[in-house]
Amino acid sequence: MREIVQLGAEALRKKAEAVGDVHDDDIRRIIADMQSTLAGTQGVGIAAPQIGESRRIIIVASRPTPRYPHAPQMEPTVMINPAFEPLSDHKEKDWEGCLSIPGIRALVPRYREILIRYTDQQGNFVELKLDGFVARIFQHEYDHLEGRVYLDSVENNRDIFSEREYFKLMEGC
Ligand code: NI
Numbered sequence: 001m002r003e004i005v006q007l008g009a010e011a012l013r014k015k016a017e018a019v020g021d022v023h024d025d026d027i028r029r030i031i032a033d034m035q036s037t038l039a040g041t042q043g044v045g046i047a048a049p050q051i052g053e054s055r056r057i058i059i060v061a062s063r064p065t066p067r068y069p070h071a072p073q074m075e076p077t078v079m080i081n082p083a084f085e086p087l088s089d090h091k092e093k094d095w096e097g098c099l100s101i102p103g104i105r106a107l108v109p110r111y112r113e114i115l116i117r118y119t120d121q122q123g124n125f126v127e128l129k130l131d132g133f134v135a136r137i138f139q140h141e142y143d144h145l146e147g148r149v150y151l152d153s154v155e156n157n158r159d160i161f162s163e164r165e166y167f168k169l170m171e172g173c
Pocket of ligand 1: 140
């Protein structure tokens with residue numbers, strides 16, 4: 001398990017480097033470290049820059065946790081050199097948080113439906129459609145590879161909440 005890089009660190013603001021060989025020992029080690037680091041949290045995704053590795057690798061791992069009680073269950077999926085395009089211009093706002101920005105939640109507009117492409121750990125090229133919360137996680141993790149964080153995408157500072165106020169709001173739902 002590696003330490004999760006926190007907001008303010010240079011590593012979160014750099015554009016990450018594409019992966020050449022998915023079978024490379026360094027790449028395998030980074031992926032294993034991302035998997036074990038994510039497993040030790042209540043997060044639903046992680047990007048390599050969050051463990052200080054500036055490479056284009058993300059894990060999307062939607063699952064219901066106390067942090068995200070309504071998240072759909074899926075197998076954690078490692079995505080190398082991911083890319084996407086929106087399938088419509090329609091964006092919707094929903095809550096996000098980030099392991100690199102503890103104690104904060106915010107409403108972020110994201111594309112509802114996207115077509116994604118990535119290379120898996122075996123080197124296969126994968127293309128698939130995502131929507132809703134899983135599409136949201138993908139876009140959040142993808143932003144980390146571009147040196148962006150979700151707070152960069154909020155429309156208004158009033159959409160930023162402390163986690164304590166967020167949980168109070170959720171109790172009322
Ligand atoms: Ni994040």
